[in-house]
């Protein structure tokens with residue numbers, strides 16, 4: 001099976017208002033006309049119910065007084081037969097049979113039919129009646145390789161983040177504005193002076209320890225000197241001990257000499273640092289800074305505000321970039337109708353929201369969309385053809401030809417000679433569509 005499918009013959013018996021009709025469509029547009037209540041929609045429903053599955057069937061598909069209804073949609077390559085029978089319990093029992101041109105019967109008839117019907121509705125009016133968001137979603141498939149959901153989710157996340165950043169920036173700015181600082185005031189860095197004091201104290205401590213050691217050495221040298229005097233005085237008195245004492249004296253003098261040499265060879269002690277002056281500087285800095293009020297706090301708040309503002313701007317830029325990518329994808333999309341475009345979560349027709357276009361404009365666009373869905377089955381149903389003036393009807397004929405579609409359109413007593421006229425549940429005249437007996 002391949003190539004487009006169209007209805008070559010339709011028969012419907014006892015469907016809703018119909019007794020029996022048989023239509024052999026010619027051309028692209030098959031107009032079904034007649035008075036209100038004559039059975040026009042019953043003809044269109046018969047096609048729809050035969051093809052689109054039982055979930056669309058209304059509560060009473062069988063004409064009052066009849067026991068069963070039967071619809072045959074002959075598409076040449078495929079012949080679809082749908083029947084409804086009233087069961088003993090009053091339940092409506094449907095059957096479906098799909099056979100090929102060679103008479104072979106298909107096993108899963110409804111899935112065969114489902115694969116033929118477009119993803120957009122068989123009835124374009126349904127597209128028209130959708131909420132703007134649903135229309136938007138239905139057309140997304142014309143924009144390939146673009147993940148609208150992911151984009152929307154990212155945008156929602158970023159909108160929240162930007163809101164937070166803007167709020168924080170505002171708070172910080174407001175807090176900063178409350179702080180008044182004298183003109184040309186520049187704060188002195190107290191911490192730098194505190195650091196200098198700490199390192200000076202450590203430095204001085206080290207020197208104090210070395211001084212103590214040196215003081216002990218000096219003390220020892222002084223003691224030895226003093227001993228030498230005593231020894232000399234005692235030499236006279238204690239001649240016996242002279243030898244011993246002199247030896248000791250010599251020894252100790254040598255030691256003294258050695259210590260002296262070591263002391264003199266040692267590096268001079270560094271100069272002590274002036275902590276008192278630094279402390280005075282710190283006091284002066286504190287007095288100065290107190291006079292400047294909360295300038296440092298203000299500087300911090302302003303820096304925070306700037307950081308938040310920059311964050312907000314970054315988020316904004318990436319949201320704009322995403323919008324640009326989306327616009328580009330949409331511009332590249334191959335929408336089936338001139339003047340049709342994507343708005344923000346809705347469809348636009350000639351720049352206006354779809355629902356604000358005229359009834360006929362909406363109808364034509366919806367039909368074009370349904371046709372562009374390019375299902376194999378080229379059958380389209382328009383229930384509200386009565387809305388179309390002559391120009392719109394002609395535009396519909398052009399569209400049907402352009403898309404090679406077979407459009408069944410219901411109008412009310414249009415008077416067009418080409419139309420099939422339904423009267424009292426039967427075909428009263430065939431227009432350009434024959435009703436020859438098989």
Ligand SMILES: Nc1ncnc2c1ncn2[C@@H]1O[C@H](COP(=O)(O)OP(=O)(O)OP(=O)(O)O)[C@@H](O)[C@H]1O
Pocket residue numbers: 015016017034035036037038039040041042043060061062063064412
């Ligand atoms: N199961 C049924 N048995 C008998 N009559 C029915 C049944 N179902 C609907 N009808 C009648 O058929 C008529 C509606 O048929 P249908 O909708 O096909 O008419 P129509 O020509 O499309 O009308 P309109 O111009 O108002 O759209 C109503 O009068 C309704 O009472």
Ligand SMILES: [Mg+2]
Pocket residue numbers: 040041042410
């Ligand atoms: Mg109707």
